[in-house]
Amino acid sequence: MDPTHLTISEVRHLLDERELSARELLGLHLERMEAADADVKAFLRLTTTRAAEQAQAADRALRDGTAGPLAGIPMAVKDVLCVKGVETTAGSQILKGFKPPYTGTAVQRLFDAGAVMLGVTNCDEFAMGSSTENSGYFPTHNPWSLDRVPGGSSGGSAAAVAAGEATFSLGSDTGGSIRQPAALCGVIGMKPTYGRVSRYGLIAFASSLDQIGPFTRSVEDCALILQTMAGHDPLDSTCADRTNDVMRGLHDGVEKMRLGVPREYFEVEGMEPGVRLAIQKALNTLEAAGAELVDVSLPHTDYGLAAYYIIAPAECSSNLARFDGVRYGMSEQDAQNITEAYTKTRRKGFGAEVRRRVMLGTYALSSGYYDAYYLKAQKVRTLIKQDFDDEGLPVGLQVLAPQWREDTALRVARAYELAADMRAEVALVD
Numbered sequence: 206m207d208p209t210h211l212t213i214s215e216v217r218h219l220l221d222e223r224e225l226s227a228r229e230l231l232g233l234h235l236e237r238m239e240a241a242d243a244d245v246k247a248f249l250r251l252t253t254t255r256a257a258e259q260a261q262a263a264d265r266a267l268r269d270g271t272a273g274p275l276a277g278i279p280m281a282v283k284d285v286l287c288v289k290g291v292e293t294t295a296g297s298q299i300l301k302g303f304k305p306p307y308t309g310t311a312v313q314r315l316f317d318a319g320a321v322m323l324g325v326t327n328c329d330e331f332a333m334g335s336s337t338e339n340s341g342y343f344p345t346h347n348p349w350s351l352d353r354v355p356g357g358s359s360g361g362s363a364a365a366v367a368a369g370e371a372t373f374s375l376g377s378d379t380g381g382s383i384r385q386p387a388a389l390c391g392v393i394g395m396k397p398t399y400g401r402v403s404r405y406g407l408i409a410f411a412s413s414l415d416q417i418g419p420f421t422r423s424v425e426d427c428a429l430i431l432q433t434m435a436g437h438d439p440l441d442s443t444c445a446d447r448t449n450d451v452m453r454g455l456h457d458g459v460e461k462m463r464l465g466v467p468r469e470y471f472e473v474e475g476m477e478p479g480v481r482l483a484i485q486k487a488l489n490t491l492e493a494a495g496a497e498l499v500d501v502s503l504p505h506t507d508y509g510l511a512a513y514y515i516i517a518p519a520e521c522s523s524n525l526a527r528f529d530g531v532r533y534g535m536s537e538q539d540a541q542n543i544t545e546a547y548t549k550t551r552r553k554g555f556g557a558e559v560r561r562r563v564m565l566g567t568y569a570l571s572s573g574y575y576d577a578y579y580l581k582a583q584k585v586r587t588l589i590k591q592d593f594d595d596e597g598l599p600v601g602l603q604v605l606a607p608q609w610r611e612d613t614a615l616r617v618a619r620a621y622e623l624a625a626d627m628r629a630e631v632a633l634v635d
Contacts, residue, residue, distance in 0.1 A: 209237045209369040210631040213278055213426040216372060220267055220277050227263035227277030231256055231321060234279045238323070238370045241634040246345045247355075247365040249284055251324035252291055259321040266319060274429065276319030281365045281374035284325045285332055286312055286417065287406040295408045296328040296358075298341040299554025300534040309406015310441065311375065311417045311434040318433050323371055326361030330556045331525065332377055332410045334358050335385055339558045347389060348632030349598055356386030359420070363390040366420045369631040373421045373430055377407060379414045380513050387420060388601020392629045393427045393618070394420050398608045400445035402431070403438035411520035412443075414513075422629040424619040428452045431611060451611045459620040460495030469506040483600040487621060494624040496617075514565070521559075522566030528554065 208216060208230055219225040235253065242248055256279070263277035282288060285295045287305035294300040308316070316322070329339040337345040337360025345360045347353040348368035355364040359376030363386035366374050376383040378396035387394025395418045402417045409415060419430035428451055437446040466488065471481075492498050530536035530550030537549035555563070602621065606614035621627070 207369070207631075208233055209372075211372070212423040213275070213372055213421070213429060214423070216278060217274075217276075220263075220272075223267075227260040227267065227321065228257070230277055231260040231279060231323075234323060234370060234372075237368075241348070241368045241370060244346060244351055244634055245348050245364050245368050245370070246343055247326055247361045247368060247370055248281070248324045249294075249296075249327050249342060249361070250292060252288075252322050253324075255291070256321050256323055259316070259319075263319050263321060273317065273319035275315060275433065278320050279323050279372050280315060280320045281323050281326045281362055281371040282312060283359050283362045283374070283376045284328050285377050285408045285410075286375060287408070288312055288322065288325075291325060293325065293408070294341070294534075295332070296330045296340045296342065297554065297556065297559070298535060299528050299530075299550065300408075301341075302535070303533050305406070307406065310403035310438045310444075312406060314434050314436075315375075315430070323365075326359075326365055326374060328361055328376075329358035329382075330559050331408070331521070332358040332379060332382055332415075333521070333558050333562055335381065337361060337364075337386075339556060341556055347598075348634045349391065351634070353598070354389070356389035358382040358386075359394075360386045360390075362420050363387055363392055363394065366390070366392045366422060367629075367632050368634050373419055373426060376418060376420055377410075378416050378418055379411050379517060383418045383420065384601070384603060388603075389599060391599030391632075392420050392422060393424055394418065395427050395431060395611070395614075397431055397435070397611055400443050401447070401609070401611065402434045403436075403441040403444040405438055405440040405444075409520075409524040411517040412524060413520060414517060424615055424622050425455065427618075428455055428611075428615045431615075445609075447609060449609065449612070451615060453612045454616050455612070455619050457616055458494065458623075459491060459617055461497065462495070462617070463497045463499055464491060464617065465499050465501035467501050467503045467506070469503050480600050484602060487602045487625070490624045491617070491621055494620055496620075518562040518566030520566065522563045525555075525559070525563055530554070 266272040266276050287293050287309045289308045293305050327340050327345045330341050334357045336354040337357040345355050345364050347355040359382045362374035362376040365371040367390035383394040383396050396416050421427045432451050438444040529547050535554050604614045604617045
C-alpha cells in the first residue's frame with residue numbers, strides 16, 4: 206500500500222524494518238501534496254527545509270536506536286499554532302508576516318518525539334467558522350468532493366489527512382472545529398478535556414473553550430498523539446497536572462459497557478435520512494459488540510448554541526484587542542494619528558466574520574449588558590456541563606465521555622473501529 210495512505214503504526218513498522226527511510230517518506234508526501242493540493246488547498250505554506258532537517262535527524266535516531274515514538278512521521282500544523290520562525294497568521298491578513306519567536310508546547314512535544322513538520326494548514330480566520338471558507342487567503346475543498354466544504358475551522362488539517370498529504374495533523378476546537386471537519390472528511394478527530402493539553406503557543410479565540418487536538422487515520426494513532434502532547438505545562442496556568450494514561454484499556458472492547466444515547470441529538474429536525482441510518486448502524490454495531498445502549502436526556506442541549514454565541518464572541522472581543530498593527534502583523538500607515546491607524550488596520554486586516562463576532566462580544570461585555578448576557582451564558586454553560594449519507598460522503602460518529610476520561614471515549618471508538626472493520630480511507634484526489 207502507498208505509504209501516504211498508512212497509519213502511524215504502519216508507517217513506523219516500515220521505518221523500523223528499514224523498508225523506508227524518513228527522507229524517502231517525506232519525499233513521497235511532498236509528491237502527494239504536489240499532486241493533490243492544487244485542488245484541495247489544505248496548506249497555506251510549506252516548511253520543506255525544516256522537514257528535511259527533521260527527517261534526517263529521524264533517520265539518525267532510527268539507526269542509533271534512540272528514536273522517539275513519532276520519529277519520521279509527517280505531520281501538519283493548523284495556522285493558529287506557533288512554531289518558531291514559521292509564519293503563523295491564524296488565517297488572517299492582519300497577522301501576515303508574523304513569525305513567532307517560540308514554539309508552542311504541544312507542537313514542541315511532538316517535535317521532541319521525532320515528528321516531521323510538512324507545513325501550515327489553512328483555517329477559518331482566527332478559527333471562527335465551520336467551513337474554512339472564512340480564511341483570509343482562500344477556501345479549502347473537501348478531498349472527497351471538491352465542490353464541497355471540508356468543515357471548519359480546522360478544515361485544512363482534516364483535509365490534509367484525508368487527502369494523504371500528512372499522516373496526522375493538529376487542529377484546535379472551540380465549538381466543534383476539530384470534530385466537525387473530522388466528520389466531513391472521514392478521519393478521526395478529538396477535542397480533549399479542557400486543560401489536558403497546554404494552550405501555550407495557541408493563538409486564542411475563546412480562551413475558556415479552546416483546546417488543541419489531533420486528526421488521524423485510526424483511533425490508536427489519535428490516542429498516541431494525545432498521549433504525546435498531554436501533561437502539565439508551567440507555561441499554561443490552565444493546564445492540569447493530571448498524568449492518567451489516555452491509552453489505558455484502549456483494546457478492552459465495550460462488552461457490558463453502558464453507553465448513553467442522548468435523544469436530543471437524534472430527534473433533530475432536518476437530519477438527513479442517510480445520516481440517521483448511518484448512525485443507527487453504528488449503534489447496532491456497538492450493541493452487537495456487547496455494549497448496553499441506554500436512552501438518556503441532556504435537557505440543556507437546546508441552550509448550548511446560544512450560550513456559545515455569547516461566551517465565545519465575548520472572549521474573542523477581548524483576545525483580539527491586541528491586534529492593533531503596532532506590535533506585530535500588518536499596519537496601516539496612511540493615517541493622521543494613532544487612533545485612525547489602529548481603526549484602519551483592524552478594518553482592513555480583519556475579515557467580515559471576525560468583525561461580526563468582535564462586535565457581538567463587545568456588546569455582550571459592555572456596561573449594562575454584562576449581567577444580562579455574558580454572566581447568564583456562563584451560568585447556562587454550567588448547567589450544560591452537568592448534563593451529561595447515501596452520496597458516498599463521510600458521516601461522523603461522536604463519542605463523549607466524562608471529563609478526564611478520554612481513555613473511555615477512545616476505548617469505545619476503538620471497539621467500533623474494530624467491530625465495523627473501519628479504516629479511514631484516503632480520498633483519491635489527482
